[in-house]
Amino acid sequence: MPSFSNWCGEKFIEIASRGKLPMIVGGTGLYIQSVLYDYRFSDISGDAKYRRELELLAEREGAGVLYKMLEELDPETAGKIHPHNVRRVIWALEIYHFSGKMMHEYRKEQKEEMLYDAALVGLTLEREKLYARINQRVDKMIEQGLIAEVEKLLANICAVPSQSRRSATKSCMIILMGS
Structure with a gap:
């Protein structure tokens, strides 16, 4: 995702320099937020070995073990992630492991204002x-x-x-x- 947000930033500048309006259409909320806000994914590049250890632990003992680890380290973040969303639980554990900061602390350090003057339109469905x-x-x-x-x-x-x-x-x- 870091390369996606960097690429979009470059394209925004390029498109705007031609007097055109850059638009992002589609994608998940996280992808769109990674472009519009100061999401610093590259600060925590992770470690394939550590990630694999966590994945194997989840395979052996279940996703609940990882979730319990996260609850003990960072209850605030754990409360925002579904216990069976192993990928997000691992990501939160990786952030703590490599930065020493809980995910919610790490996020608070990032700018909350948009990097661009943007209008957001969202579609929902029952x-x-x-x-x-x-x-x-x-x-x-x-x-x-x-x-x-x-x-x-x-x-x-x-x-x-x-x-x-x-x-x-x-x-x-x-x-x-x-x-």
Whole structure:
């Protein structure tokens, strides 16, 4: 994400210098915030070895163990992260491990004002409709061969699914493997 926000910053300047209005359309809230605010992701680059240790711990003993670690170190941040969101829990633990600061302290050090004069427009959808769309998308992915792709992955574990299918692929693998 640091390279994304840096790239966008460069593009904003380039586009504005031509007298045009730069726009970001789509993406998650975090991606948009990383561009508009002073999010310093590169300060905490992490360590693949430490991250892997945490991932293995979660695999062996469950996500709850990592969440409990976070609750003990930084209850404020833990209260904002779902206990099963292993990726975010690990990220919060990494920030503490490498900076000595709790995530909420680290965030407070960052500027809260926008880097650009920007107007934000957000679209929301009723949860029921959102889930219906997600279910339709999953059905379509299955029709387009998701199960066959996952079976092939399981047979040849070195193949990596495309980014757009990773989450669905992982869920499908869990179902096919029976765990």
